[in-house]
Amino acid sequence: MRNLIIEKQQLSEQVYKIKINAPLIAEERLPGQFIILQVSEDSERIPLTIADADQSKGSITLIFQTVGKTTTLLSKMNVGDKIAHLAGPLGKPTHIEKFGHVICVGGGIGIAPLYPIAQGMKNAGNKLTVIIGARNKDLILLENELRQIADELIICTDDGSYGKKALVTEPLKQLCEINPKPDLVVAIGPAVMMKFCAETTRPFKVPTLVSLNTIMIDGTGMCGGCRVTVGKETKFVCVDGPEFDGHLVDFDNMIKRLNSYKQFEKNALHQCKLKNL
Amino acid sequence: MNLTPKERAAIPLQEMPCQPPEMRIKNMEEVAFGYSEKQALKEADRCLQCKTAPCIEGCPVNINIPAFIHAITEHNYAKSISIIKQSSLLPAVCGRVCPQEEQCQAPCTLGKILKDKANAVSIGRLERFVADKELPSSNTLNIQPQTGKKIAIIGSGPAGITVAADLCREGHAVTIFEAFHKPGGVMTYGIPEFRLPKKIVEKEINSLKSIGVKIATDFIIGRTRKLMDLIKKDGFDAIFIGTGAGLPKFLNIEGENCIGVFSANEYLTRVNLMKAYQTDQQETPIYFGRKVAVLGGGNVAMDAARTALRIGAEEVHLIYRRTEKEMPARIEEVVHAKEEGIQFHLLQNIQKIISDEAGCVKEIECVRYELGKPDASGRPRPVLIKGSEFNLEINTVIIAIGNGSNPLIKQTTPELNVNANGNIITDENCKTSIPGVWAGGDIVSGAATVILAMGQGRIAAKSINEYLT
Numbered sequence: 071m072r073n074l075i076i077e078k079q080q081l082s083e084q085v086y087k088i089k090i091n092a093p094l095i096a097e098e099r100l101p102g103q104f105i106i107l108q109v110s111e112d113s114e115r116i117p118l119t120i121a122d123a124d125q126s127k128g129s130i131t132l133i134f135q136t137v138g139k140t141t142t143l144l145s146k147m148n149v150g151d152k153i154a155h156l157a158g159p160l161g162k163p164t165h166i167e168k169f170g171h172v173i174c175v176g177g178g179i180g181i182a183p184l185y186p187i188a189q190g191m192k193n194a195g196n197k198l199t200v201i202i203g204a205r206n207k208d209l210i211l212l213e214n215e216l217r218q219i220a221d222e223l224i225i226c227t228d229d230g231s232y233g234k235k236a237l238v239t240e241p242l243k244q245l246c247e248i249n250p251k252p253d254l255v256v257a258i259g260p261a262v263m264m265k266f267c268a269e270t271t272r273p274f275k276v277p278t279l280v281s282l283n284t285i286m287i288d289g290t291g292m293c294g295g296c297r298v299t300v301g302k303e304t305k306f307v308c309v310d311g312p313e314f315d316g317h318l319v320d321f322d323n324m325i326k327r328l329n330s331y332k333q334f335e336k337n338a339l340h341q342c343k344l345k346n347l
Numbered sequence: 348m349n350l351t352p353k354e355r356a357a358i359p360l361q362e363m364p365c366q367p368p369e370m371r372i373k374n375m376e377e378v379a380f381g382y383s384e385k386q387a388l389k390e391a392d393r394c395l396q397c398k399t400a401p402c403i404e405g406c407p408v409n410i411n412i413p414a415f416i417h418a419i420t421e422h423n424y425a426k427s428i429s430i431i432k433q434s435s436l437l438p439a440v441c442g443r444v445c446p447q448e449e450q451c452q453a454p455c456t457l458g459k460i461l462k463d464k465a466n467a468v469s470i471g472r473l474e475r476f477v478a479d480k481e482l483p484s485s486n487t488l489n490i491q492p493q494t495g496k497k498i499a500i501i502g503s504g505p506a507g508i509t510v511a512a513d514l515c516r517e518g519h520a521v522t523i524f525e526a527f528h529k530p531g532g533v534m535t536y537g538i539p540e541f542r543l544p545k546k547i548v549e550k551e552i553n554s555l556k557s558i559g560v561k562i563a564t565d566f567i568i569g570r571t572r573k574l575m576d577l578i579k580k581d582g583f584d585a586i587f588i589g590t591g592a593g594l595p596k597f598l599n600i601e602g603e604n605c606i607g608v609f610s611a612n613e614y615l616t617r618v619n620l621m622k623a624y625q626t627d628q629q630e631t632p633i634y635f636g637r638k639v640a641v642l643g644g645g646n647v648a649m650d651a652a653r654t655a656l657r658i659g660a661e662e663v664h665l666i667y668r669r670t671e672k673e674m675p676a677r678i679e680e681v682v683h684a685k686e687e688g689i690q691f692h693l694l695q696n697i698q699k700i701i702s703d704e705a706g707c708v709k710e711i712e713c714v715r716y717e718l719g720k721p722d723a724s725g726r727p728r729p730v731l732i733k734g735s736e737f738n739l740e741i742n743t744v745i746i747a748i749g750n751g752s753n754p755l756i757k758q759t760t761p762e763l764n765v766n767a768n769g770n771i772i773t774d775e776n777c778k779t780s781i782p783g784v785w786a787g788g789d790i791v792s793g794a795a796t797v798i799l800a801m802g803q804g805r806i807a808a809k810s811i812n813e814y815l816t
Contacts, residue, residue, distance in 0.1 A: 290526050294612065304603065320604075327606055
């Protein structure tokens with residue numbers, strides 16, 4: 071049945087992986103695209119990037135972190151439960167071709183949407199270096215999957231509990247200093263990480279794609295809530311993105327906009343925990 | 348009772364009973380209650396039943412207005428509604444949201460005799476009266492035998508609904524694809540509850556389903572399925588695109604991406620579709636501002652301003668760069684907005700939005716205009732008065748200056764011809780550049796009204812039916 075959860079796995083304290091029956095989305099979906107879902111009939115609509123899809127089984131995979139009310143409710147759903155509404159695939163797919171040497175940088179939950187892009191880049195014949203980072207070892211995702219496709223995999227943690235004790239920008243800078251420099255960097259993660267990845271590559275003039283995850287309602291261009299400033303122009307993440315030239319994105323404005331409903335979300339999550347929903 | 352025209356003209360215009368302003372700004376319920384039977388009979392008696400019936404010409408779908416009004420005077424409401432339904436499928440909606448003063452009521456003979464358009468017969472109110480009187484079981488649409496032809500309709504707004512009903516009646520199998528989780532298009536996400544109760548929209552959608560129209564929600568044509576795959580893979584025989592305008596315009600001014608600046612689409616969608624006004628539910632949030640500025644002078648601007656008031660704003664400023672005469676909004680909406688205490692700032696415009704350290708709106712910079720020579724639209728062009736800048740303390744800005752064309756279908760359908768604004772190019776029968784594909788409503792004409800979208804739907808349905816048979 072459509073929208074049914076068919077597999078569920080807890081990857082770390084706050085990170086979950088679910089497979090959902092969604093044959094139409096699985097058929098059309100390309101790396102870089104996302105879906106919008108509602109856990110129940112009148113609940114809020116949130117965007118989540120598609121981490122993987124299996125056309126033969128008609129399923130898509132979502133990996134998410136419990137950050138607010140909806141993701142918390144989603145984490146409490148089980149195999150056999152139905153997601154009330156699921157729409158997609160949305161956004162423009164990643165432009166994948168043979169660029170040469172591509173570095174994919176993923177931070178925290180951003181490693182999940184990075185994976186299909188890294189896979190696509192590898193399949194297109196690129197030399198693939200993957201840098202992944204998180205606060206600690208528990209939050210490092212998809213290490214084995216990425217190790218299988220990457221020519222080189224670099225792992226960083228903030229606390230040094232696994233891999234290098236460093237931010238992802240440190241190995242990124244070192245790789246940019248090598249001649250010939252990389253041909254493309256794709257960075258996905260928290261807004262502040264993407265901002266500093268873009269700042270790291272800017273002096274080296276290495277083209278840098280970032281994938282933005284902003285507040286959205288419809289995901290089809292109708293509301294404009296997801297808008298960001300890119301090179302002085304207003305762009306809609308849902309229909310113009312989600313990927314943009316990281317050197318042109320106004321991250322400071324985007325980070326502020328992401329916090330528009332922080333207090334509201336805090337209260338909602340608090341209520342949600344009180345009622346033990 | 349046989350009245351002379353003079354006696355008819357002497358009957359006073361029946362005012363619409365409404366919730367008092369101080370009460371209605373505290374709730375989301377419908378502002379206008381609708382005529383009582385007594386009022387409707389009196390108002391119907393005002394119609395001169397003139398031979399020329401210019402009102403019919405004034406209606407975009409040419410409802411036989413004198414006939415449905417005459418049926419009211421006979422107390423035959425079932426007959427009255429069936430006359431309307433021959434031309435318009437959504438009388439309960441149109442009776443509420445059509446700009447009647449510019450359409451059917453504008454050329455009304457009575458208005459001319461009384462030398463005041465505002466004294467024309469209240470056709471819209473009478474339409475609403477008979478539509479609301481209709482019993483749910485009175486659906487007597489004749490449906491032709493099944494033809495075996497499949498039609499895909501994209502968008503469940505007024506244009507799509509009209510095409511769906513017309514083609515279903517002809518015996519074709521109709522599926523509507525809707526991107527949102529609820530059908531109804533602008534009637535569901537855009538027009539607020541206090542102007543168009545959602546139960547009326549639901550009733551219309553249910554009557555479509557009852558005649559066999561299928562509605563697939565959460566289905567985004569161009570993404571979930573490419574347009575042409577509907578024909579190539581899914582075996583549809585014809586497609587109608589009625590996706591609406593759906594890409595809000597912004598001003599491109601400094602500070603427009605601050606926290607607290609919204610398109611009217613976003614603001615209204617949060618409140619109407621996602622029910623953000625039910626704050627105890629704590630699902631989709633709405634940003635709360637004590638002092639709200641709305642930019643624009645159309646129905647959407649009025650809807651946004653009046654919605655802001657209802658969710659608790661203390662001051663709502665409506666800023667429009669021309670005068671009230673040029674406002675595209677329905678007169679009734681302007682009157683209601685003023686009664687409710689919306690502060691009108693005419694011949695003014697926002698120039699800059701100023702934020703605090705957290706990035707939240709704290710002030711707007713405005714400028715004043717004066718009217719100059721007529722522009723391309725025939726309206727006097729507003730001319731900036733130099734050095735007229737002034738600031739207003741504001742926490743929320745809502746931009747309601749219209750919509751561009753949504754890019755989803757054209758991004759993935761390169762063979763579909765669109766104009767420089769991205770609107771789909773069609774011929775007089777709503778045919779697009781792709782054989783088997785028609786389009787109508789706001790995605791063709793730019794942002795317009797419910798009734799104009801329905802009018803185009805009518806034309807498209809006729810043309811599709813001819814193509815299929």
